[in-house]
Amino acid sequence: MDQNAFASALLDPTLPVPGGVTSARGEADAARFAVYRNNVAVSLSKALGQRFPVVQRLVGDDFFAGMARAYIATTLPDSPLMFAYGDTFPDFVAGFAPAAALPYLADTARLEAQWTRAYHAADIAPLTVEALAGLAPELLGGARLAPHPAAALVRSAYSVGMIWQAHQGDEVGAQTVMTPESVMITRPEFDVRVHVIAEADAVFAAALLRGESIGEAATAAFGTDPTFDFGRAIVGLTSLGAFAGLAS
Amino acid sequence: MNTGTQSGEALPARAGLGLKPEHIDEIIATEPDVGFFEVHAENYMGDGGAPHRALTAITSRYPLSLHGVGLSIGAERPLDKAHLARLKALVERYRPQSFSEHLAWSTHESGFLNDLLPLPYTKATLERVSAHVDAVQQTVGARMLLENPSTYILFEDSVIDEIDFLEAIAENTGCGLLLDVNNVMVSAVNHRLDAFAYIDRFPVERVGEIHLAGYDETVDGAGDRLLIDAHNSTVADDVFALYRHTLGRTGPVPTLIEWDNDVPAFPVLLAEATHANQMLDAAPHWRDVRVARRA
Incomplete structure (x- = not known):
């Protein structure tokens, strides 16, 4: 045969x-x-x-x-x-x-594909806000952050985070479809987290996950939105478990 | 016979259950009286996360049977080295009391088919499977049990009887055998054979584990009964009867209840295990190693 x-x-x-x-x-x-x-x-x-x-x-x-x-x-x-x-x-x-x-189906699938990757990603303790705060201020702008193995960003022209969330229970929750959303997926410990983040924060996160320095990433975010809140964004992403540590 | 892998321990000769993610919290909270748990190795080959946390918690409380469904031991193509390495890492991490795989193949040149496909029993396939079992045992560093298949077709090329084929592989490689009693029933009905006669000829001294499962029933193109190895229901009465007959030859053997599709609430699985344990308790405490099969 x-x-x-x-x-x-x-x-x-x-x-x-x-x-x-x-x-x-x-x-x-x-x-x-x-x-x-x-x-x-x-x-x-x-x-x-x-x-x-x-x-x-x-x-x-x-x-x-x-x-x-x-x-x-x-x-x-x-x-x-x-x-x-x-x-x-x-x-x-x-x-x-x-x-x-x-039209939002493919991005919903992208979110779900990343969810599974995060679920099975290596067990690594994420960078903490305390460790980040320990970094000397003059070094912050040039520092690069290593992405956590579970971290992923899905950026969509549709409300994929809301769509995903609305389908987590037995009953389908309220949802709109046409609002652009960026979704940060992390797994700081064992539970996968799915968070919708602001557009400027998403530009910032995407640049950091690509390996750009914190200063370069912040510049890109300010370019998107002059009201970008740098402190809130970096503390927020770090708290979600987006980073494994400082890149060497 | 010690059928353990690296821990030096064997599975207990009691009923065990397949571990399903939806039952893990309940199992850890209630620590039910189950002889062992069995997992499909491939489900625990991720880098980390909840699956490994759960398996770590389970193996600190229960013996583990690691059952592979993806090695494609019967394939014409070479074994997947990356997959063998993952299997080795899993065995080293969890030290299962038993490690088993199937007499089947699952690979196409374009990818993995995710089904256990049948092979003809010939001199060439016997040599190939023996070489693959050798390679698996050497690479993984553990003795394996090879499971008899359930099949829906036959091959014109087959010239070796299935039991002789399995026994020759065991003889060539030193592997043990996993006797799936439901598979025996499924194949016997599908190929108009006598399931009880199959058990009577099986080399029971090589059996390290038994599997039980539920089957589905349909008919083929000519209206003949066709049983499907579905793992989606309680064990059929005729399979429990065949199991009782098997235990009369094997004595008590670690016995898994397999229920992989339409998984019920945990107490339903426990009831199946209790049924099997009652039969294990009544089994003779010796193995019938007569070589009647050679007669």
């Missing part, structure tokens, strides 16, 4: 049952082979549903299953770690024409 041919037939229902496959009756049976086809499709779709539960609720189970099937046809997991499957799913959703009526 050629396993690649067998697997190709699993992934493409239009292909016949592979040669060499039989049953106790001495003949191939499409319904039997279909059990394997179904197992692959259902288990991978289920893995995506577990990683993108809000996306699934937004579009409904049937639509999600169809979208997942289309994604699976383009991208199989690259490892047996199912919680890591779907890193490229948000980009796929962005280009999935039947979902075009929900």
